[in-house]
Amino acid sequence: QVQLVESGGGLVQAGDSLRLSCAASGRTSSSYSMGWFRQAPGKEREFVARISYGDTSYADSVKGRFTISRDTAKNTVYLQMNNLKPEDTAVYYCAAPQTRLVLPTTPQAVKYWGQGTQVTVSS
Numbered sequence: 001q002v003q004l005v006e007s008g009g010g011l012v013q014a015g016d017s018l019r020l021s022c023a024a025s026g027r028t029s030s031s032y033s034m035g036w037f038r039q040a041p042g043k044e045r046e047f048v049a050r051i052s053y054g055d056t057s058y059a060d061s062v063k064g065r066f067t068i069s070r071d072t073a074k075n076t077v078y079l080q081m082n083n084l085k086p087e088d089t090a091v092y093y094c095a096a097p098q099t100r101l102v103l104p105t106t107p108q109a110v111k112y113w114g115q116g117t118q119v120t121v122s123s
Helices: none
Strands: 003-007 010-013 018-025 034-039 046-052 055-058 066-071 076-081 090-096 117-122
Touching: 003 090, 018 034, 018 090, 018 117, 034 066, 034 076, 046 066, 046 076, 055 066
Parallel strands: 010 117
Antiparallel strands: 003 018, 018 076, 034 046, 034 090, 046 055, 066 076, 090 117
16 A cells, blocks of 8 residues: 655745655655646646656646656655746645556556645735
């Protein structure tokens, strides 16, 4: 069983930065991909970023502003969010697939979710 705990959300102004953290337990291998999703009120949960052994990918809406990284020693994945915009307002979820072969780029590919952390960007 994998447990994911996010932290680092908050209320910021447009143009500010935040760093989200996701502490994982129950799975320590960096060969598993990890991802971040977000869900705004009234909208479906959407892919934000994922990190796999050796590469990363991002949604077009955050490319160039967000950076996903991981600290294998701490079993933690981070999402550095720069130049935040009001449209980035959402609950952000850490996500993990069930197997090493799966990339968490759609909600259907995710087996484990964190509880979510709220990010609110004011204009």
